Amino acid sequence: MSQKFTRRDFSKLFIAGAAGSTLGVFGGATPLLANQKRVVVIGGGFGGASAAKYIRKLDSSISVTLVEPAATFYTCPFSNWVMGGLKEINDIAQTYDVLKSAYGVEVIHDEAVEIDAANHSVKLKGGKELKYDRLVASPGIDFNYDAIEGYSEAAANSQMPHGYKAGPQTELLTKQLQEMKDGDNVVICPPGNPFRCPPGPYERASLIANYLKKNKPGSKVIILDAKEKFSKQGLFTKGWKKLYPGLIDWRAGSAGGKVTAVDPSAMTVQTSSGAVKGGVVNVIPPQRAGKIAAEAGLTDASGWCPVNPITFESTIHPGIHVIGDACIAGAMPKSGFAASSQGKVTAASIVRLLQGKVPAPPSLVNTCYSLVGPGYGISVAAVYKLTSDGIVSIKGAGGLTPMDADDDQLSEEATYARGWYNNVAQDIWG
Amino acid sequence: MVKKITSWLSVGLISAAALSGCNANTPGGQETTPQGTAEEVDPRGQILALSCASCHGTDGKSVGIMPGFYGKSASYLKNALMEFKNDGRYSTVMGRHAKGYTDEEITLIAEYFGGLSQQNSK
Incomplete structure (x- = not known):
């Protein structure tokens, strides 16, 4: 990144962009079939559920349909705790009841089998076809068993x-x-x-x-x-x-x-x-982006999905935002927390775009706790911003639990790990 | 280098322009707020602040051991964040986070949550 390129300049770019957009390319408009703007979200995990909830929270005039096969989602975070006998499987079960009742997200328990990027529609296994103005794909990972x-x-x-x-x-x-x-x-x-x-x-x-x-x-x-x-x-x-x-x-x-x-x-x-x-x-x-991403042509040669780092919109198919493990998000790891952070940034961007406004510059975070023992926790954190090199972690911030952390600190980290789960789950599904 | 970001921005903008154009063509469609008018919520503050909710609960209403901060004033929140940033307050992970934000960004975050609490208490 150029040393001369400051965040102030960055904001200016966005302002310049806002002015530029009024000169807009209106000719390319996709006709809408209904008055209400529609967003379809594929995948009810950390990324997809966050995006669905926050789009509705930030602009309740937008209709959001979440497509997720499972009625109960089991989180990968804390699944190791289940294997170690510290939690029960029900402790890592999340449902979509609050997204439906409190946020008005329409949840369809079906599998998305085909994305028609040109016609802005998604086909479900059950035969249903959903039209969208913007699509959020949060398909997670697929396994490369042949490797x-x-x-x-x-x-x-x-x-x-x-x-x-x-x-x-x-x-x-x-x-x-x-x-x-x-x-x-x-x-x-x-x-x-x-x-x-x-x-x-x-x-x-x-x-x-x-x-x-x-x-x-x-x-x-x-x-x-x-x-x-x-x-x-x-x-x-x-x-x-x-x-x-x-x-x-x-x-x-x-x-x-x-x-x-x-x-x-x-x-x-x-x-x-x-x-x-x-x-x-x-x-x-070894892993790659979830199957539907590859089938929809959203992946590149790496097997993952290249995206615009401001909006997480696919650089291959406009109108489709790819978030979570499936996307290539610069310095961000493939974590549930990162997926949720991307889901929220994407939600805010989509709301702005559907309102005909310029998205705000992205700000992303990651915080991952690992339990070494029941009372022994460690963490890694990072704050991310956009530079000309894409999404980078901010130097001088974030980092690991100090190597010389004492027993009290490690025990506190283990306690906060439990709090982390409660709140991140609440912020996504609750 | 600036060119690259401009190109990322233009991708979003073309879509935004297309959508706002099409919105105008939709009978009965909601009118978009003209750009440049004052908004209730600063979009930069909002996007910065959404990060906090992952560990502190939606809108800062914590259900875990992390402190909730819904209802706290902007000045209280700014002061706390600045203390974390400058190692004036003990933390396990908050100091590591707070160092990732400029003083201006911390102000925006504090104002977002301060404003949110105020708005809902009316």
Whole structure:
């Protein structure tokens, strides 16, 4: 970014833009079929539900239809707590009742199967067709099972769950852990970057180790990582040493961690350093934008969706905003919190655009807590702004829990992690 | 470099222009507020402030251990945020957040939430 380019200049650009827009290109107008502006949102997760709620909150004259197959959404955040026995699956269940009753969002429990970008319409599996003025696509992730020889969706649903979409596989992993023989090992295989929730696999290892320590003292956790380093690594490693000495064996990609194939029936994982057998094997495959994004042509060669960082409008198909894990959002990680932040910025932008006004410059945040143990929390935070390099995190702000944080601070972070969940869930679904 | 941002902006603007144009053509459609008129809510303050709700609840009405701040005045909120920013107040994560905002942005955030509480208490 140019040193001469200040935020004041940035605001000027927006003002200049506002003046420019009155000269507008009216010829390109898409005719509306009804007086009321209509927004359709695909996906009721952190991104989609936030966008739906906040569009209605900021301008109740806009109609919002949320398309989400599941009546109950299980959050990935805190699903590791369920596996570790600290929460029940019902504790991470969210519904759409408040969005419907208090915010007037129309919720359709169906699956979006086709987006017609040219005609501004979405087809649902049940046969319904929805027209929109603006579409928000928050489809989350899809798994690239083919990247790992021997792995498949069927294997993920039975022997080797990924547990990276919360719900049935969260429960399956929990059950497998409970039924595992003491002395068997838990093998976790995280993918390379980028992937959903970068600290997720390591919080999972922590809370499984916490469970094993109490319930299966002869077992340990082996992490076979595709990467050379991972999120919050220093903090996790320090916590593991303190709470679970010798219980978590992390192997970097170059040190035998790289998984080349799996054999679900034998419960083995092949690496460059030989086969590793597990009592529980949690394979987290590489990911890409949710299926509908790829089918609608919203993805680029990377498998993710390029967007305009001011409005999160697709740079491929105008009128479609892609948010959450599926989009390419510069320095922002693929986290539920980031998706919600993007959902709110997109909501504010869409409201402005539908009112014929210029969107405000985006301001985004991320705050992610990880639990290393029940009373031992760590966090990473960042504030993001737009520069000519796209969305960047603001230097001097954000960052990690200090490495020298004392027990009181770590305990406070664990308490705030619980508060984080209550409020982020309230702000999205409540 | 400025060119790139202008191009991002123009993408949104073309759509905005298209929509406002089409709005004018829609019989019975709501009239758009003319640009440049004073607005009740500063859109910059709004977009900055929406971030806060993720940890402190919608409109600052917290349901968790994080302090709620709905009903607090703009001056109270500005003072608190400035203290977090300048390490004048202990926190686990708030200091890390507050440092991400200019003093002007902190004022905008404080005014947004201050105004919100005032508006609803009328």
